[in-house]
Amino acid sequence: MNERGEPASAATDGPHAELSDPATEAFVTHRNLLFTVAYEMLGSAADAEDVLQETWLRWTKVDLDQVQDQRAYLVRITTRRALDRLRTMKRRKEDYVGPWLPEPLLTAPDVAEDAELAESVSMALMLVLETLAPTERAVFVLREVFDVGYDEIAAAVGKTPATVRQIAHRARRHVDARRPREIVSPDVARAALESFRRAFETGDLQGLLDVLAPEVVLISDGGGVKQAAPRPILGAGKVARFIIGGIGKAQVTLTGDPAVLNGNPALVLRVNGEIDGVLTVSVEGSRITGVYYVRNPGKLTRIGSETPLTLR
Structure with a gap:
């Protein structure tokens, strides 16, 4: 296995090379789907890769002659392994310093054009999923995002179909009450983000106030390694003053390079030319309702190359 949880031959020879056996071929065929399932359940690319490695090790022990639907079986293994890790991560997050944000992924621009996929991995929705219990999150992700049947989900989470x-139903109600009320087009999101970028680069406080919704929330994740706000900041005035005041107090030059992170328009922020973190936003109407700033260096390892995601 390589560091991404792939069979070594597949990683060395490339995706179009001749695959050595049916188990490897099936795993590689569905790998991007399995990663997306694990990532949406965990919010961590590193943990999702570990889950894929565990899935592969379990898959190599399966008698393929007894498997009717290889995709469903692989998703089932991945879900079970992700559930185990999700319970462990919950304890780990309790000791996390400051607010916790999902690990951002650099994604291909065309992911932003797939509204369903882009919303499912958006920082805003991933944060809502954090408020679900582990089994609720698994059921919601499999049913609402990947359209998995109730019988298959029941087999994956160890519940009856009726319970699932x-x-x-309970998880859907919970998420619907907290998810963004409106999904805007990538063009609208990019325009709002560009106004935001121009305002902080020029120190334009009024420009920030104009693009921020009155109820905007800013969440920054430094992980105890980089300085960050110890708790979410609420309200346009407080958020704008925090940003402009912080730049002025630090006496630095802050710039933003456009990117597509988690399927949505984003910025890679640089302080005096050096990467400092990544910033994503949620937008409703034409105003920004959420600002999510990841500074923790341990969470910035997946912004240098694109991570392929898929719902199929």
């Missing part, structure tokens, strides 16, 4: 239906 109840969990799905």
Whole structure:
């Protein structure tokens, strides 16, 4: 296995090379889907890769002659491994310093054009998923994002189909009450983000106030390694003053390079030319309702190359 949880031959020879056996071929065929499932359940690319490695090790022990649907079986293994890790991560997050944000991924520009996929991995929705219990999150992700049948979900989470239906209903209600009310087009999001970028680069306080929604929330994640706000900052005035005041107090030059992170328009922020973190936003109407700033260096390892994601 390589560091991404792929069979070594697949990593060395490339995706179009001749695959050595049916188990490897099936795993490589569905790898991007399995990673997306694990990432949406965990919010961590590093943990998702570990889950894929565990899935591969389990898959190599399966008698393929007894498997009717290889995709469903692989998703089931991945879900079980991700659930185990999700419970462990919950304890780990309790000791995390400051607010916790999902690990951002650099994604291909065309991911932003797939509204369903882009919303499912958006920072805003991933944060809502953090408020679900582990089994609720697994059921919601499999049912609402990947359209997996109740029987298959039941086999993956160890519940009856009737119980899974109840969990799905409860999780859907919970998420719908907290998810963004409106999904805007990538063009609208990019325009709002560009106004935001121009304002902080020029120190334009009024420009920031104009693009921020009155109820905007700013969450910054330094992980105890980089300085960050110890708790979310609420309200346009407080958020704007925090940004402009922080830049002025530090006496630095802050710039933003456009990128597509988690399927949505984003910025890679640089302080005096050096990468400092990444910033994503949620937008409703034409105003920014959420600002998510990841500074923790341990979470910035996946912004240098694109991570392929898929719902199929």
